[in-house]
Amino acid sequence: MNAAGTARENGMTVDAVPSVQVRDVVKEFHLDDGQRLVALDGMSLEIPAESFVALIGPSGCGKSTVLRMIASLDTPTSGSVTVNGNPPAALAANHRLGVAFQDHALLPWLDVRRNIELPYRVSGMPVDAERVSQLIALVGLTGLERARPKQLSGGLRQRVAIARSLVLRPEVLLLDEPFGALDAVTRRHMNYEMQRIWAEEKLTTLLVTHSVDEALFLADRVLVMSARPGHVIQSLDVPFERPRTVETMRSELFHRLQDELTAALDSRAEP
Numbered sequence: 041m042n043a044a045g046t047a048r049e050n051g052m053t054v055d056a057v058p059s060v061q062v063r064d065v066v067k068e069f070h071l072d073d074g075q076r077l078v079a080l081d082g083m084s085l086e087i088p089a090e091s092f093v094a095l096i097g098p099s100g101c102g103k104s105t106v107l108r109m110i111a112s113l114d115t116p117t118s119g120s121v122t123v124n125g126n127p128p129a130a131l132a133a134n135h136r137l138g139v140a141f142q143d144h145a146l147l148p149w150l151d152v153r154r155n156i157e158l159p160y161r162v163s164g165m166p167v168d169a170e171r172v173s174q175l176i177a178l179v180g181l182t183g184l185e186r187a188r189p190k191q192l193s194g195g196l197r198q199r200v201a202i203a204r205s206l207v208l209r210p211e212v213l214l215l216d217e218p219f220g221a222l223d224a225v226t227r228r229h230m231n232y233e234m235q236r237i238w239a240e241e242k243l244t245t246l247l248v249t250h251s252v253d254e255a256l257f258l259a260d261r262v263l264v265m266s267a268r269p270g271h272v273i274q275s276l277d278v279p280f281e282r283p284r285t286v287e288t289m290r291s292e293l294f295h296r297l298q299d300e301l302t303a304a305l306d307s308r309a310e311p
Contacts, residue, residue: 060087060110060212060244065119066269067105079105081269083119087212092238092245094255097265098305103248106270107216110246111139123212131212135163138210138243142217144201146189152176153185156203163208175203178240180233195219195226199233206241213243220250231257235283252301256294257284264304274304 067080079102087093095103108114109121112128123131131137146155153172160167176182179199189197198218205213218234219227231254238245238258249255255262256278264274276297280288288294 059089059124060085060246061120061122062086062106062110063120063122065106065109065116065121067102067109067114068117078269080116080271082271083265085263085272087244087246089244090242091260092247092258094247094249094259094262095265096249096252096255096262096301096305097270098267099250100268101265102268102270103265104216107214107246107248110212111137111214135159135165135208136211138205138208138213140198140201140205140213140215140218142220144189144197146197146200146204148189151186151188152181152192152200155189155200156207159204159208165208168207171207171209175206178206178237179203193226194222195230198222198230202234202237206237206243211244213238213241213245215245215247215249217249218247219254227251227254234258239283252298252305253289253294256280256297256301257289262301264301274301276301 062083062085065080065083066078067083069077069079071077083102083106085093085095085106095106097103105114109116110123110128112132115121121128123137128137147158150158153176156172156175157167159165176185179202181196181199181203184192184196189200192200202218215234219230222230235258247255247258259278262276262278263272264276265271266273278297279293
């Protein structure tokens with residue numbers, strides 16, 4: 041192992057400290073009418089190891105497309121996307137990527153525990169019952185292990201989805217508007233819970249969100265994207281110490297940064 045802590049696992053280079061890099065990515069889609077849609081052009085970002093980066097931008101700018109490429113669910117037309125210097129597919133094949141979407145995608149016929157266990161079964165790995173119990177406690181679902189999704193509120197269903205995304209101990213966590221469908225009060229509560237969960241797991245994390253205050257509250261760094269074709273046009277290192285509290289969100293600095301990021305979004309949105 042060299043000074044950077046590089047090893048080999050199942051044919052994949054594994055750094056002791058993971059990092060995500062998106063470099064000069066162009067993403068084109070060909071529409072049914074034959075037109076070419078350029079979703080991303082010159083898109084670049086880096087997520088340092090064990091850091092939390094939030095990506096915000098106007099609707100249709102390609103935020104979720106970036107996340108899908110890091111998740112190995114899509115590929116760039118040109119440019120590169122790597123995790124630890126490897127294609128994302130290598131990390132996905134080793135079950136080292138965790139993903140949670142706005143649609144929790146829980147199986148309605150399975151209870152909380154079995155939904156969280158599902159990645160073990162899909163990957164052919166033995167279920168680690170202790171790990172599942174640990175995550176049930178971590179996300180605040182103790183006592184609800186046998187509840188089915190229809191018996192849970194939206195916030196509780198998202199807790200199950202987050203626990204499921206963490207169960208295989210991923211190196212990278214990808215969150216695509218995970219709280220976007222929740223009411224404002226529940227969403228704020230889930231932001232506090234997500235901060236607590238992230239502090240426990242300390243994963244390299246990318247959050248795609250439309251919420252400026254959510255990005256400021258959760259992230260170490262906030263990246264602002266332009267309108268389509270999307271690329272990063274502003275980067276803000278968030279200055280607040282952790283853990284962040286309700287007083288953080290009430291501070292003059294928080295509101296000033298919120299106004300600055302909102303103005304950047306407004307100036308870059310399509311008319």
